[in-house]
Amino acid sequence: MRQICFFLCMLVLTSCECFNVKKTTPEAILNEELKTFNWKEVDTYPSFSECDSLAGKEEKMYCFQYFLKKHISGKLLNETIVVNQDINDTINLQFQVSDKGVLSILNTDMDSVTIKEIPNINELLYKSLDSLPKIYPAIKRGQQVTTEFNLPIIINVN
Template structure:
């Protein structure tokens, strides 16, 4: 008769090994919930909530720009690409603006107007990843059409 105690050996797994394994399976480019405005609270699905957030942001910026008196000498039809960051506390920061040079010549104060439009945004709720509020970055196109 042969007896072995190998079956009774307990392999210890360190917390570092568990953490390393968890981090390898972690998708860093996705969040569980996107940043949101209170208007989007009733939206249930993740993608629709993201769309709602972007739509509210675009409508707010576009509405602000439409209320400004901007005088131009030629028609402008341009798409401005804005890069944003929403902090863990819900603070929105404009990181970068991609604006065609002809639009900058026609509306030299466009960057200042874009920054000013963000000052009156409603409260933003930050993105959530695994129950924690996280920082997110995204880009958003805004169509500028002045006749």
């Protein structure tokens, strides 16, 4: 009977996975942690100082987009644009805000009629970004990160 108890105890102790120690490296821990991140979202969106008083993440995003649209539209309204036919188009701008707070246009998507009637539209869009106020970059897990986003701008020229 004693031998059977000893045999059962040894069997239990040697078959238990609790005593197996798995060796992990910092790289393995980092890779597991990186898999859990949602890389499509940031903790804080890029912003202007006018948006700092807002508390919510979505509110700050809409505030940033509103001030950017307002600034670009205002600059375009100050330009003298002469066209042969009326232009009513939505220009989709793809922006990037670097981790240093530098805004740049990656791509512009607009109708061919707009390009034909206003051949310098890209130059005007780039020029409108020259006088932007300071942009605070997006933050992800306490680090400033580069972000990309799309912004539609409506153009009406008669």
